[in-house]
Amino acid sequence: MSYFENIRTFVRVYELGSMSAAARDQRISPAVASSRISQLENHLNVRLFQRTTRSLNATEQGKIFYEGAQRIIEAVEDAEAAISDVTSNPRGSLYIAAPLGVGRRYIAPLLPEFTKEYPLIDVRLRLSDRRIDLTQEGLDVAFFLGTPEDSNLKIRKIADCERLLCASPEYIKARGMPQNGADLVAQKHDCLILRFPGAPEFQWLLETPQGPKRFAITGPFETDDGDVLTNWALEGQGIVLKPHFEVAQHLAEGRLVPVATETPPQPVQLALLYAHRRHQDPKSRLFIDFMADRVKALFQGSSDLN
Structure with missing residues (x-):
């Protein structure tokens, strides 16, 4: 399992371009992340990253290994999802992102209810108004206001937003x-x-x-x-x-x-984004099903009052 964790850490370092960022993402120390990369390099007998005090860049060998490492992690996650799909106790961490306004008003208040219903799932909520990259940031699900640019993502519409x-x-x-x-x-x-x-x-x-x-x-x-x-x-x-x-x-x-009511802004949609997967993680599916209808009801309820 330690070798697999080394690979997982390598993938996050590669995607985030930073040892410290990958460590934060995986909830480990930068020293542990660096040690995992060193162990992997020793095992493969190649250097995966060129490191300086100011930058970290993948070597040619690192770029090649990343392609295979991605497939390994996806295969393991698909296998875990397929097994979890036939159990009644989904567990693990779920990484969620949402815009600040939506997250504070609608998402955060519903999370205690979700974790009460599914106590073995830990939810990690990140709030930001910047554009989110699910793959690069290791997210499972993201709430989105607007039109997604990545056509490789699945989208579940919640409501139109004036x-x-x-x-x-x-x-x-x-x-x-x-x-x-x-x-x-x-x-x-x-x-x-x-x-x-x-x-x-x-x-x-x-x-x-x-x-x-x-x-x-x-x-x-x-x-x-x-x-x-x-x-x-x-x-x-x-x-x-x-x-x-x-x-x-x-x-x-x-x-x-x-103001400027003769030329109003175009409406946008509030939606959930998640990755195409052969076996969708049961945690993600449960969260999406749980949140979509509840957020829609809250959203429409607040609109009806205005």
Whole structure:
């Protein structure tokens, strides 16, 4: 089993490009991760990575071994899933990701109920508004707002999510009420931008009478945390594009108001993403079935109140 764990660690180091990141992912120390790689290299009598104090890169032998190692891990996981599929006690760790707003409002409150029903499954929840790569980050299931770019993933739709542009009354009083996307650009409104390192120039895709159009908006603030954007908008710092459910209470209380309503953002879908597998892990299937209907009910219930 130790050899298999060495292979598993190698695959995560290769995919994450970092010994420390792989160690965190596997809940081991960097020293243990490094030792496993060394054991594997000694066994194979090759160097799998070129290491410096600042970088870690796979050698040609490492790249070749990764292809086979991936197949080994997938074969073992498929075999475990096939066996678990005929048992009534699924167990192990389940790695889940979700956007901050969705995760805090809908996913996290349901997890205690799930683990009470399936006490042998440990759920590891990661919340982030950045785009998630299931394979690279070792995730089993991810909640997603938008349209997935990876066509190799399976998708289970939960609900359509309306979005809007909004700002505080104080901002509107100071800067005026934009009617559409063209006003946002021409009047140089302060737009609050959700953006991640390495992202291209930012644009908002809005519906116009001529069809969807991208507007190159600008603003003094950007962040990769959607809740920070909401707080800035509440403080009168600018205009924000948000899912309706995230700002519904602020809209009802008059702390935020819709703007540029002639050209609203396109709706997006809230969905679950998971990998194509010959034998789907029973833990993942149970989690998907458990969460999909419950999240949909909560999501639609909150929409009905607005």
